[in-house]
Amino acid sequence: MNADLVITNARLVDHSGEQFGAIAVADGRILAIGDPEAMPPSDRTIDAGGKVVMPGVLDPHCHLGVDYDYDEDMRTETAAAARGGVTTILLFARSMNGPYVPFYRERRARGEAASVIDFGFHFGIQREEHLDEIDDIVEHTGVQSFKCHMGYEPGNSIGINSSPDSWVFAAMQKAAKLPRGVVSVHCENTDLVGLLKKQMMATGREDLAAYTESRPVYVEEEAIARMIRFSDATGCPLYVVHTTAANGPRMAAEARMRGVDVTIETCPHYLTRTAYDDDLGPTARISPPLRDQEQLEGLWEGMLNGQVGTLGTDHVPFRKNGGPVWTEKPGVVSFAWELPLMLHFAVHERGMPLSRLSALNSANPAKRFGLFPQKGSLSVGSDADLVVVDLDREQAVEHPSGKGTCLYEGWKLRGWPVLTLSRGEVVFDAERPDAEPEYGRGRCVTIPDAERAERATV
Ligand SMILES: [Zn+2]
Incomplete structure (x- = not known):
């Protein structure tokens, strides 16, 4: 078989290690890897x-179509993701109107008409009826990953319903029986957050740190401990999204020693920013909040020692109003800078091996959400989703579109993607930065089992 493309003279790195050599791609998948002499003939090198x-x-971990139009987000944000070396995104989607199966079909079709890269879904448990839909969702969408929110008070600005413990527990009971079942939880004690917010607002403070201090780290730690207990009791894998607490990775590691299947995700902003940074104001409101240097350093420990399992951006484009912190919508955008931030701060500054970064960014999330080894691995037969990285390229973060809040504008980072391939096709080339992306080539990766089996054999 001939290859469509061979990349030679490459330092090939994935979660399992690295080798120097070549990689061949045919029909969107990896055809051969390793010895350059053993590569098949190719049309292009x-x-x-x-x-x-x-x-x-x-x-x-991302949210698209929340504040801006979904179709528009699926174009602009997936193009930004491709620039950042991201080749698959999973959306935490939620709907209050009607059941999830028709919602999935509609969102999938619109996504496949707009997206530059592959994408998939997790579904939010937003009302009790969603628990009864789980069997239907699994059968007709292939999605086996569900999300429960906490920490959002009734009437919050983005319309999220927090889950009482009974919803989380019931979702876990159901997901525990599924082969790829997992429940993600936004861990913050909702009742305490409500009480402490009222107390803080009564002081008249409106700054970013006031928001952080109104949601102290123990509200998160307490919820993580409770969710680990639920995961233990139900046997359901637990995915702790956007962890800010340094104790989170430690608690999860201790639970894993007892056989509890818990994964800790953290985000680039909790590793690079604090609520006390001079240049940040209320627009840097994120849920959960930026913390302080002590928590930041503790998270890095977990990043380096293996206790943190995955990185997610929690990318969400919001229009911010420039008012007090209590009225800002929570969230920032990071697709285009997550990898450069990690190359700069994790690899160059803290000596993280590239294979460890690849595990955090690719193999581990792929495994957790049932997409491995189709995604996340340099193996024969895996999708040819590849990023070529120039470790020494220095470049400043730019965010000309201004869509969503960027916390890093002007930061000079060392280590940038220069070429991104999605299923063997170039979706970003640093030498042609203004090339129009090909919208509508991305495919949904969370699909019904029958379709999944069919795709695997093609
Ligand atoms: Zn999120």
Whole structure:
């Protein structure tokens, strides 16, 4: 079989280690890897010039179509993701109107008409009826990943319903029986957050740190401990999204020693920013909040020692109003900078091995959400979702579109993607930064089992 593309002279890195050599792609998948002499003949060759070639980033955590139009987000934000070396995104989707199966079909079709890269869904448990839909969702959408929110008070600005414990527990009971079942939880004690927010607002403070201090780290730690207990009791894998607490990774590691299947995700902003940074104001409101240097350093420990399992961006474009922190919508955008931030701060500054970064960014989220080894691995047969990284390229973060809040504008970072391939097709090339992306080529990866089996054999 001939290859469509061979990348030669490459430092090939994935979660399992690294080797120097070549990688061949045919029909969107990896055809061969390793010895350059053993590569099949190819129509096209790229000389990587010794640069790193890694699996594309699988970002398991984002929200699109929340404030801006969904179709527009699926174009602009997936194009930004491709620039950042991201080749698959998973959306935490939620709907209050009607059941999830028709919602899935509609969102999938619109996504496949707009997206530059592959994408998939987790569904939010937003009302009790959603629990009864789980069997239907599994059968007709293939989605086996559900999310429960906490920490959002009734009437919040983005319309999220927090789950009482009974919803989380019932979702876990159901998901525990599924082969790829997992429940993600936003861990913050909702009742305490409501009480402490009222107390803080009564002081008249409106600054970013007031918001942080109104949701102290123990409200998160307490909820993580409770969710680990639920996971233990139900046997359901637990995915703790956007962890800010340094104790989170430690608690999860201790639980895993007892056989509890719990994964800790954290986000680039909790590793690079604090609520006490001079240049940040109320627009840096995120849920859960930016913390302080002590929590930040503790999270890095978990990043380096293996206790943190995955990275997610929690990318969400919001229009901010520039008012007091209590009225800002929570969230920031990071698709285009997550990988450069990690190359700069994790690899260059803290000595993280590239294979560990690849595990955090690609293999681990792919495994957690049932997409491995189709995604997240440099293996024969895996999708040719690849990012070529120039470890020494220095470039400043730019956010000309201004869509959503960027916390890093002007930061000079070392280590940038220079070429991104999605299923063997170039979706970003740093030498042609203004090239129009090909919208509508992305495919949904959370699909019904029958379709999944069919796709695997093609
Ligand atoms: Zn989120």
